[in-house]
Structures are given as structure tokens and as C-alpha cells.
Ligand SMILES: Cc1cc2nc3c(=O)[nH]c(=O)nc-3n(C[C@H](O)[C@H](O)[C@H](O)COP(=O)(O)OP(=O)(O)OC[C@H]3O[C@@H](n4cnc5c(N)ncnc54)[C@H](O)[C@@H]3O)c2cc1C
Ligand code: SF4
């Protein structure tokens with residue numbers, strides 16, 4: 001096909017479950033490209049000499065390279081090409097903010113729409129898995145050195161996968177009973193099926209990574225004790241798992257959740273399947289979700305699926321400032337989430353039994369830009385109003401869980417208690433201790449956590465090669 | 469991490485004791501800490517205080533009351549069977565030091581968690597007054613164990629079927645505080661109304677009182693905030709900041725409300741479990 005014809009092909013839409021139907025089930029929303037759609041979409045890529053998209057990718061996937069293979073129908077080859085730099089394409093194809101990364105820079109986006117890089121990535125990873133073509137690489141003989149990885153989120157999984165292939169003995173210690181970090185406890189099934197995460201974890205196990213779940217480092221063993229037990233290096237990928245509350249009146253009323261609790265109950269503990277599963281969750285009819293990021297969208301859409309009549313998304317800035325993936329904002333709107341933008345909660349109202357019955361909000365307007373460059377919302381005097389609710393989910397960000405930092409002497413942290421680590425290597429202030437992902441950057445993205453893991457794996461390898 | 473059940477014993481109508489094979493936790497745990505268990509794939513994460521541990525044998529002991537489906541199912545397991553997950557030790561350890569005279573108070577199933585603390589306070593050289601109580605005689609357990617680590621010892625029952633007739637808080641006040649016994653510190657563990665009653669009493673006499681809170685938990689690592697309580701007007705997480713707090717600062721009313729969040733669901737779940745257990749229905 002010549003270039004002109006290629007330019008004429010429109011961006012292939014993603015087949016999806018219908019909004020009304022999916023708003024009441026937990027099945028995945030996008031259904032995935034067919035091989036034909038994928039090949040057609042792949043032809044839209046004009047194979048730039050200096051592909052801008054690759055610069056937008058935090059792990060520099062060879063995007064034109066894998067897309068060529070897709071256009072040729074070599075889907076397995078395409079998956080292998082991505083895996084040269086990105087170990088979790090089935091995850092990233094689903095959750096990366098492509099519109100702010102590769103697809104933002106794609107030249108096709110200047111005149112028309114960018115190539116659907118994320119959808120293609122997802123397609124080839126799913127194709128490979130479904131074909132049973134995920135092969136376990138040859139693992140080199142052990143170098144006789146042991147590495148402990150604390151936390152099994154995307155960052156820890158990446159470090160473990162890289163180091164085992166370099167011949168180290170790797171053990172992951174995970175506090176929860178299931179590995180995967182936010183991928184299992186935070187991001188809902190309808191956006192990232194847990195079977196995909198389980199397959200990735202299984203792949204690591206098959207390569208020989210030991211995974212010790214239900215082990216809270218800082219409690220059952222400190223970092224120093226891990227060294228005493230014979231580990232030669234430790235990687236800290238403990239994430240940003242500390243819930244943030246607004247410290248406004250009524251926040252401890254029954255029915256007010258942190259997003260972490262709400263999503264953990266639903267995702268990790270499968271409360272949406274209660275009573276088949278034993279963990280309950282409040283199935284509110286009128287739910288307010290506070291925040292504008294991915295966590296807020298996930299909470300709001302979960303509330304809808306649990307049977308709410310109204311889900312109000314209360315966000316203090318305007319739509320343009322919402323940090324959530326654009327696709328998820330669209331999905332949420334299609335599913336009937338009611339947005340109360342430029343609105344800030346000031347207190348929760350309770351009844352005599354200690355249950356939340358209302359949330360009082362204040363309308364805002366955008367003022368001067370703040371430190372983040374976004375225009376600061378300022379309250380409009382006298383604009384208070386009350387929304388009747390029976391459940392609220394606070395999704396305004398996360399902080400650093402202090403368990404490891406407080407039990408590791410000499411480990412430097414910043415003023416928010418995140419671990420200070422070199423960006424290129426993950427090296428912390430302690431010899432042999434590396435860190436990366438959300439515990440260093442604060443809540444960020446899956447791909448940045450993976451990128452940090454990849455860099456740290458290289459640095460740990462170098463450290464252990466030179467260490468006597 | 470799974471854990472084998474080594475022994476099981478029924479202490480009273482609804483209270484069971486289990487000894488678990490958990491060498492690492494046995495070595496690490498300190499008085500006041502707890503574990504979280506999960507019994508099967510669909511199960512909840514259930515926090516339970518470590519009632520005792522033997523570092524040499526590599527065992528930890530849990531004591532629990534059957535209050536719902538999860539504890540019911542736990543009580544159905546027998547020696548030789550395994551818990552799917554066991555994680556610990558969690559929470560802050562009790563700060564143990566010699567302060568002089570201490571009163572250790574356990575109400576109902578709270579006798580179990582107060583035991584290791586009593587033992588540790590005794591070992592630290594304190595003069596230990598123990599008061600354990602329950603609704604009625606049959607619900608009293610660990611009497612001998614508690615006696616063995618106490619200098620003075622009182623049992624109370626609400627109905628007067630055994631020992632002092634009345635609540636533990638009344639025994640503390642009538643027998644000690646009112647007559648003027650100087651008590652330097654009180655540790656009280658049990659149902660919330662009991663802990664509140666003890667705190668109301670000790671406040672009058674200005675005696676420092678610690679309580680161990682049993683709030684609803686999910687992860688028990690400080691990640692979710694399900695366990696939050698107000699202490700001195702500040703929100704604290706029981707699983708990592710506690711479980712022990714200054715009882716005079718705790719908002720018991722809020723704690724009681726929060727413990728009721730899932731009552732309807734728990735009841736449904738438990739009724740279903742009971743009817744299954746008694747052959748009236750199936751999953
Ligand atoms: C609801 C939600 C939706 C999101 N959506 C997106 C999205 O669409 N796209 C995107 O790119 N990003 C998204 N993110 C952000 C992304 O998930 C995180 O940036 C990423 O998971 C960070 O990876 P990590 O490996 O650093 O940590 P985590 O994924 O947080 O994993 C850390 C792990 O360490 C464990 N741990 C913590 N402390 C200890 C300890 N002391 N001992 C043992 N284990 C410990 C934790 O239990 C956890 O399993 C979302 C986050 C949330 C919460
Ligand atoms: S920028 Fe767009 S068109 Fe160019 S190589 Fe990347 S995906 Fe293809």
C-alpha cells in the first residue's frame with residue numbers, strides 16, 4: 001500500500017462493551033482489536049526515520065519496529081520486539097497514559113489522529129498469551145548472589161524479571177497475600193483483568209523468582225536483617241500506599257472510604273462478589289467520589305458497578321486539569337458518572353447512627369497558576385451546597401508508607417518521607433540498597449515504576465559484579 | 469505464607485485456642501502485636517492478637533471468639549490443617565517498662581490479648597494486679613495462666629456466678645482505686661463498652677490507661693485506613709499506630725459506630741454459614 005493510501009486510513013476505533021451494559025458488570029470494557037483491525041491500524045504508521053513516539057515512551061519501546069511486524073501479520077514477533085524493553089505489554093497497553101506519552105508525539109497526530117500505539121501493544125500481548133506462545137527464556141546458571149525485592153508492584157516485578165535473567169537468585173517479599181501491587185489491589189478488573197497480572201507473575205515464577213507473599217518488611221524482617229540472612233542487595237519498590245484524607249469534619253463517618261480501602265475491598269478481596277467472597281463493601285445508592293485522577297475514575301466506576309443510582313465525581317479544578325487518562329474520563333462519563341467540577345468538599349454530614357448522609361461542597365473558580373503550573377482553584381464565597389449521599393470515596397492522592405523507612409537506619413528520605421534515590425540507578429543513601437517506583441517519585445505511573453526498576457536492575461548487576 | 473495448625477482447644481462455649489506453626493513470627497513478635505489470617509481463597513483478612521508464642525518451638529498461639537462466618541470457619545479447622553495465609557507480627561509492641569504497680573484487665577475474649585502484656589509487665593518487675601471478667605462463669609478462661617503472672621488476681625462475672633459480682637471496672641474501683649491503692653498504670657482489653665467503662669473510671673482517679681483497639685481492618689499495614697480511630701482529636705490507624713492507645717484520648721463512640729458498618733452483611737453471611745453448617749442449605 002502506498003503512503004497516500006495509508007494516510008487515508010482512519011484510526012481504528014476500539015470495540016467496547018456498550019456503556020449501559022458495562023456500567024453494571026465488572027468485565028473488561030474494551031474488547032480488543034481483531035487481527036484485521038490491528039493490521040489496518042498498523043498501516044497508518046508511516047515509519048518515521050526519527051520516530052518521535054519512541055522519545056515519548058519512558059522505556060523506549062521500538063514502536064515503528066513492532067508496528068511493522070503487526071502490519072506484516074507477525075504478531076508474535078511484534079510481542080517479542082516490545083518485550084525487549086517492556087516486560088509487561090499486556091498491562092501497559094491497557095493502563096499507560098499513551099495520550100501524554102508516545103501517542104502525544106506521533107507525527108500522525110498533527111494532522112489527523114495518532115497511531116493507536118497502546119491498542120496495538122495490547123493486541124499483540126494478548127495475541128501472544130492466547131496463542132500460548134509465551135516462552136520461558138533460558139535462565140543462566142546462578143552467580144551465587146541473592147537479591148531481595150521488597151514489593152511486587154510493576155517496579156518490583158520488573159527488577160525481579162531482569163535480575164533473574166542475569167543469573168541472580170531473586171526473592172520478592174510482598175506484604176499482601178497476592179503479588180501485583182496496585183495492579184491487583186487498585187486497578188479494577190474492568191480495566192485490567194487480574195488474570196493478566198497473574199499470568200505475568202506466573203511467568204516470573206517459572207523463570208525461578210521466589211515470591212514470598214504475606215511478608216511485611218520492617219515487621220517480619222528489617223532491611224538489615226535481609227542482609228544478615230544473606231541477601232547481597234535489596235530493592236525497595238514499596239509504592240505509594242498511604243491513603244490521604246482531607247482532614248475535614250466527618251471524614252471518619254461510616255460510609256466514608258479512602259479510595260485504597262474501597263478499591264482493595266472490591267479488587268483484592270473481591271467484595272463485588274460478596275457473599276460468594278466473604279469481604280463486604282457498602283453498596284451505596286448515592287456515592288460521592290472526591291478527586292480527578294485515575295484512582296477517582298476507578299472508584300466512581302466501581303461504585304456504579306456495585307449498583308449506585310447516582311455517582312458524583314467531585315473535583316476542585318476543571319476538566320482540563322484532571323490527571324486521569326482521557327479514555328477513562330470518557331468511559332466514566334459514558335457510564336453516567338455525574339461530574340461536579342470546580343467543587344470542593346468542606347465537610348461530611350452524619351446521622352445519629354454515625355453514617356454519612358450528605359457532603360457539603362463549595363464551588364470554586366480558577367485563579368492564578370500555582371506551583372504545578374495549573375490555575376489554582378479559589379472558593380466562591382457563599383456558594384455552599386449539600387449533596388445527599390450514603391457513601392463517599394476520598395481519592396485525592398497517596399503518600400509514602402513509612403514501614404520500611406522507619407526501620408532502616410541511614411536510609412535518606414525527603415520531606416514527604418519518599419526514599420531519596422538516584423534517578424539513573426536507584427541507588428539510595430545505603431550501600432546495596434536501591435529503590436524505585438512510587439516510593440521514590442510519589443504516586444506516578446506503571447511505566448515509570450517499570451522504567452525505574454529496569455534502571456535499578458542494571459545498577460544492581462553492576463554493583464554486584466564489582467562488589468567483592 | 470501458609471501456616472499449619474498444631475493444636476486446637478475449646479476454651480469456652482465460643483472461644484477457641486489454636487497453636488500455629490510460625491517460627492519466624494514466633495521469634496519476632498512482642499507483647500501487644502497481632503497477626504492477620506486468611507482461611508481460604510474467598511476468605512476475609514482477619515486480625516487476631518498473638519496470645520502467646522514460643523520462640524524455641526516456633527509456635528504462636530491465637531485465641532478467638534466465634535462472632536461471624538470467618539471466625540466460625542476458623543473454629544471448624546483442626547490440628548493438622550492449614551491456614552491459607554498468616555502474616556505478622558503486626559502493630560506496635562506494648563511499651564514495657566517498670567512503672568511500679570500496674571492493673572491488667574481483660575474482659576471476655578480480651579483476656580487472651582491481655583495475657584502476654586501481663587506476663588511482660590510482670591517480667592519487667594512490676595507489681596501486677598490482674599482483673600479478668602466475663603458475662604458468666606463458663607466464659608472465663610486462662611484463669612491459671614493469668615494467676616501465674618500476677619501478684620494479685622480477681623475474677624468478675626456480670627451475673628455473679630463466679631468471683632466478684634459485677635463488671636471489671638467496678639472491681640477495679642471498689643477494690644483498689646476507691647480504697648486508695650496507688651496504681652501507676654492500667655492496661656484494659658476487651659469489648660469497647662468495657663474499655664470505655666474502665667477508662668471512665670480511671671479518668672476520675674487520673675490513672676494512665678492503655679487500651680488495645682479491635683477496629684475493622686483490611687490490609688493491616690497502614691495502606692487503607694479502614695481501621696482509623698480518633699485519638700485526642702487526631703485520626704490514627706489502629707493497625708500501624710496501635711493497637712494500643714491512651715484510653716483517655718480515644719473516641720469510643722466513633723469506634724463503636726465504625727464497628728457496626730458491616731453488621732447487616734455480617735449477619736447475612738453468618739446466618740448462611742450456620743444454616744450450611746447445620747445441613748439446611750448449601751453454598
Ligand atoms: C486505583 C489506581 C489506578 C491507577 N491507574 C493507573 C493507570 O491507569 N495508569 C498508570 O500508568 N498508572 C496508574 N496508577 C498508578 C500506578 O499503579 C502506580 O504508579 C504503580 O503501580 C507503582 O508501582 P510500584 O511498583 O512503585 O508500587 P505498587 O504498585 O504500589 O506496589 C508496591 C507493593 O509493595 C508492597 N509493599 C509495601 N510495603 C511493603 C513492605 N513493607 N513489605 C513488603 N511489601 C510491601 C505493597 O503491598 C504493594 O504490593 C494507578 C494507581 C491506582 C492506585
Ligand atoms: S510517530 Fe507515529 S507514525 Fe511515526 S513511527 Fe511513531 S507511531 Fe509511527
Ligand code: FES
Nearest residue numbers: 688690692693707
Ligand atoms: S487496616 Fe488498612 S490501614 Fe489499618
